[in-house]
Amino acid sequence: MKTGIAGIVALVVLLAAIVVGYSSIFTVSQTEQVLLVRLGEPVRVITEPGLNFKAPFVDTVISIDKRILDLENPSQEVIASDQKRLVVDAFARYRIKNALRFYQSIGTVQAANMQLTTLLNASLRRVLGEVTFIQVVRDEREALMGRIREQLDKEADGYGISVVDVRIRRADLPEQNSQAVYQRMQTERQREAAEFRAQGGQKAQEIRSKADREATVIIAEANSTAEQVRGEGDGERNRLFAEAYGKDADFFAFYRSMTAYENGLKSSDTRFLLRPDSDFFKFFGNASGKPPEAAAQAKP
Secondary structure: OHHHHHHHHHHHHHHHHHHHHHHHEEEEOOOEEEEEEEOOEEEEEEOOOEEEEOOOOOEEEEEEEOOOEEEEOOOEEEEOOOOOEEEEEEEEEEEEOOHHHHHHHOOOHHHHHHHHHHHHHHHHHHHHOOOOHHHHHHHOHHHHHHHHHHHHHHHHHHHOEEEEEEEEEEEEOOHHHHHHHHHHHHHHHHHHHHHHHHHHHHHHHHHHHHHHHHHHHHHHHHHHHHHHHHHHHHHHHHHHHHHHHHHOHHHHHHHHHHHHHHHHOOOOOOOOOOOOOOHHHHHHHOOOOOOHHHHHHHOO
16 A cells, blocks of 8 residues: 555656656757746846756746848838938848847847837938938949948847848839939930931931032043043044045045945935935946046046
């Protein structure tokens, strides 16, 4: 009887020891840091991964992520120093560097995201409100993101948070303003294109006029040269004719008559109203071209 009671007691003690031992042990992973709280009061912070011990049933283990966390900020409308409205889409990356301060000031990642979103929007308006639209979009974008990160990190330090990076994903005019700018740019490009076309047309007309003028001059010079050569040829021909006439008048007369026959008797319906004994037909009756009486006297 006593042995049975002792066994039960021993079993109860063993179970109690197991429960106490299990509740005294906890592990910390590589991606988290642990805050140990005893009766509502922080005891210690554990940042190294591994197996750890706590007071059973008294200490509470609160796990806090120690990785870099994302903060997606909705698009905000900001007014630049030149009074131009900008739609800014930004995001941030942060890390919880002080788990105790984070737990005492905010407590959860969701609450931290809400608080950092408010601080980020305020920093965006403060920094971008001091510069112009061109500086935000083109000239000083990298430097402005650095300034925003520094301000946000300084304000988030009180919550045990370190801001790793802030980036402006997009900074542009509102849709209606963008359409007006695009329309103005399109009108300006069309005006420039029309101006270029007008200048090109004027240049083409100048080139065409110059080419026509040069062609007219070349044709005139060519005609002048042709007339000069033709005149020289005619003169040479007349000289040869005169020289031939001086050497043999009868042959020259015969050649001239043959040329006249060739030119006058080309068409099949050629008609002449002439006397048969005219000088034009003098070679038809006599190959020498002399009258019959003269030809008979010329024979031996």
